[in-house]
Amino acid sequence: MVKIDIKTPSKSYSVYIGNNVLDSLSLHLQSTHYTKLLIITDETVGKLHLEELQSAIPQSYETFIYVVPPGEKAKQFAIYEASLSFALEKGLDRKSCIIALGGGSVGDLAGFVAATYMRGIPFIQVPTTILAHDSAVGGKTGINHPLGKNMIGSFHQPEAVIYQTEFLKTLPQSEIRSGFAEAVKHALIADVSLLEFLMSNVIDLHSIKDEHLIYFLQRGIEIKANIVSQDERESGIRAFLNFGHTLGHVIESSAGYGKVSHGEAVMTGMIYALYLSKEVLDLEFNITEFELWIKKLGYSLEIPDGFDFNNAFTSMTRDKKSYSNQPRFVLLDKVGEPLVKELDKELLEKVYTTFLSSTELKK
Ligand SMILES: NC(=O)c1ccc[n+]([C@@H]2O[C@H](COP(=O)([O-])OP(=O)(O)OC[C@H]3O[C@@H](n4cnc5c(N)ncnc54)[C@H](O)[C@@H]3O)[C@@H](O)[C@H]2O)c1
Numbered sequence: 001m002v003k004i005d006i007k008t009p010s011k012s013y014s015v016y017i018g019n020n021v022l023d024s025l026s027l028h029l030q031s032t033h034y035t036k037l038l039i040i041t042d043e044t045v046g047k048l049h050l051e052e053l054q055s056a057i058p059q060s061y062e063t064f065i066y067v068v069p070p071g072e073k074a075k076q077f078a079i080y081e082a083s084l085s086f087a088l089e090k091g092l093d094r095k096s097c098i099i100a101l102g103g104g105s106v107g108d109l110a111g112f113v114a115a116t117y118m119r120g121i122p123f124i125q126v127p128t129t130i131l132a133h134d135s136a137v138g139g140k141t142g143i144n145h146p147l148g149k150n151m152i153g154s155f156h157q158p159e160a161v162i163y164q165t166e167f168l169k170t171l172p173q174s175e176i177r178s179g180f181a182e183a184v185k186h187a188l189i190a191d192v193s194l195l196e197f198l199m200s201n202v203i204d205l206h207s208i209k210d211e212h213l214i215y216f217l218q219r220g221i222e223i224k225a226n227i228v229s230q231d232e233r234e235s236g237i238r239a240f241l242n243f244g245h246t247l248g249h250v251i252e253s254s255a256g257y258g259k260v261s262h263g264e265a266v267m268t269g270m271i272y273a274l275y276l277s278k279e280v281l282d283l284e285f286n287i288t289e290f291e292l293w294i295k296k297l298g299y300s301l302e303i304p305d306g307f308d309f310n311n312a313f314t315s316m317t318r319d320k321k322s323y324s325n326q327p328r329f330v331l332l333d334k335v336g337e338p339l340v341k342e343l344d345k346e347l348l349e350k351v352y353t354t355f356l357s358s359t360e361l362k363k
């Protein structure tokens with residue numbers, strides 16, 4: 001088992017990673033004495049892993065279960081409202097605890113329910129996707145709005161993150177691919193040697209070795225923990241974790257939430273940001289080699305039908321990093337050295353055209 005401690009101004013907590021870390025959940029629940037528990041999970045994850053999670057909960061606990069639709073459908077106002085109603089009907093109080101069992105969608109929803117129920121109650125993340133090495137840590141919670149991704153939310157740190165890596169064994173390929181994008185993001189923004197490691201050891205997403213998986217999950221969490229501990233509420237360097245997300249979120253919302261996975265959209269957004277970084281900062285990086293690797297891993301890097309730069313620009317001006325109607329992008333000066341820059345429409349459109357015509361992306 002690996003334990004990573006996270007320290008933020010609002011809370012300190014631990015992330016437990018390994019094959020058999022549900023014991024850490026049992027210990028936490030035994031020592032904390034919440035009044036009631038509410039497990040929020042989705043239909044798919046519930047069928048696969050709820051029983052095992054329940055076996056780790058001490059019998060003395062009154063436990064309720066609320067099952068939401070899988071994927072981005074969970075991050076809708078209607079589901080958020082229904083989850084709050086369920087919590088009220090079951091009589092959760094301020095000393096009750098919500099447990100999020102699932103990927104980032106369940107974690108974001110359940111965390112936001114916990115953040116707003118009676119103005120905030122505790123919650124525990126039990127992530128079940130590779131992507132959730134990112135989403136379960138750091139306390140960003142929220143739901144989507146038709147006009148933008150995660151537009152309604154809060155910062156609310158979990159009490160603990162219990163990352164049972166056995167749960168990852170049931171992930172379909174598409175979800176492994178989506179989650180791996182955030183691992184690549186962590187490498188690009190913070191650790192050139194992690195990027196080299198990933199590019200030489202992950203050449204097929206069907207056969208990632210267990211020790212490699214644990215290594216990049218752990219390293220990604222360390223990178224995120226380091227940033228979040230310095231800037232919990234994104235007044236500065238936390239924006240680096242948004243690398244690739246300015247375009248990525250617009251791809252997700254314009255395709256219709258859930259049509260393009262978060263990781264696929266972010267991967268496309270990261271490649272666009274690499275082209276921007278070349279243009280604006282003379283980034284020295286072999287984008288062609290990177291694109292070929294990414295295509296071999298099966299990323300489609302597709303721009304949704306009907307995607308139009310002018311509409312995308314308008315949506316990017318609504319991004320949470322933007323102000324005064326000017327999109328702000330995370331760029332790389334070097335791999336591992338990000339910065340945030342306000343960019344104007346002409347430049348964004350020019351580089352978008354270059355990016356779209358990249359021969360490697362079309363292969
Ligand atoms: N809060 C943050 O810091 C943060 C960071 C990154 C991403 N996110 C958000 O996370 C969301 C994406 O999360 P995600 O990709 O983890 O997935 P998800 O929760 O949307 O799940 C994706 C699919 O995988 C299934 N699934 C989950 N675990 C499984 C398992 N072990 N076996 C089989 N199927 C399983 C789910 O049922 C669903 O169909 C996005 O909404 C994104 O915006 C948040």
Ligand SMILES: O=C(O)C(=O)C[C@@H](O)[C@H](O)[C@H](O)COP(=O)(O)O
Pocket residue numbers: 134138140149150151182234238239241242245320
């Ligand atoms: O933790 C962060 O900070 C991130 O930006 C991590 C991202 O991977 C994640 O997708 C996050 O939800 C995006 O945040 P948003 O503020 O742009 O909605």
Ligand SMILES: [Zn+2]
Pocket residue numbers: 134182245262266
């Ligand atoms: Zn993300």
